[in-house]
Amino acid sequence: MAKDSIYDFLRSLMLPLAEIDKALPKQGVIVDLGCGEGVIAKYLARRKTRKVIGVDNSQKRLQNSTQTNLTFVLGDIRSYRLKALDAIVISDVLHHLSYKDQKKLLVKIASNLKKGGIFVIKEIDAGEFIRSRLSRIWDFAFYPKDKIYYQHSNNLGNFLRSLGFNLKIARASRVFPGSTTLYICQKL
Ligand SMILES: C[S@@+](CC[C@H](N)C(=O)[O-])C[C@H]1O[C@@H](n2cnc3c(N)ncnc32)[C@H](O)[C@@H]1O
Structure with a gap:
């Protein structure tokens, strides 16, 4: 098995993939x-x-896609342009941004999701x-040099509600030794 496939396999064991998939629309544009x-x-x-569309600022991590409905883009999510999207996913990324940048990004997401659109956060x-x-x-x-900014789910939940999201918080993947909280948000 190639190194990439081994990583993908191990990561897929840590992620609540089926829950994320189920929460998202079955069609339309989804940005990860x-x-x-x-x-x-x-x-x-x-x-x-x-x-x-997957966006990441690490060239090393980004992969090539051969699928027509899947594109990977090199970019900084703080400045990446979002517009009229059906759904957005952000998994284990917010805590790599400062609290100020997290807030700014969440405001941008809230104003660029379509009404009824779905936003899934794993944090x-x-x-x-x-x-x-x-x-x-x-x-x-995995990120020895990064400053890490975790939030309490009550604070993040309240902030998301203040941005006009209807919210369900679930704790997924109980087997994984770590915190895997899923926020399933719908734009009102
Ligand atoms: C823990 S990994 C999560 C990867 C993927 N979302 C997952 O759940 O498997 C965090 C990712 O966030 C990316 N990242 C952190 N800050 C970023 C930024 N400002 N813009 C784009 N990507 C960023 C890192 O390069 C890294 O790939």
């Missing part, structure tokens, strides 16, 4: 912000009625005492 190696984007693009919940500390070990192992 901070897609990394594209494990989520590739899973979502298995449904050909979707057009999936570490600082309120999960043990799991968030386990996640911090993973982040240190």
Whole structure:
């Protein structure tokens, strides 16, 4: 098995892929912000009625796509232009941005999703005492130089509601030793 496929396989065990897929529309344009190696984007693009765009600022992580409904773009999600989207996913990325940049990005997302559009966030919940500390070990192992900014799910949830999202918070992938909180948001 190639190194990329091994990574994809291991990452897919950590991610609540089926839950993310189920929460998202079956067709339309979906942007995966901070897609990394594209494990989520590739899973979502298995449904050909979707057009999936993965954006990441790491050339090293970005992969080539041979699928017509899947594109990977090199870019910084803080300045990447979003417009009239059906759905957006952001998984394990927010905590790599400063609290100020997280807020700015969430405001931008809220104003660029179509009415009724779906926004899925997978994040570490600082309120999960043990799991968030386990996640911090993973982040240190994979991103030793990054400053990390976890949020409490109550604070993030309240902020999302203030931006006009209807919100469901779920704790997925209980087997994984880390915090895997899923925010399924619908633009009102
Ligand atoms: C933990 S990985 C998550 C990858 C993928 N979303 C997943 O769940 O498998 C975090 C990703 O965010 C990307 N990232 C961090 N800050 C970014 C930024 N400002 N613009 C674009 N990508 C960013 C990193 O390059 C990295 O690929």
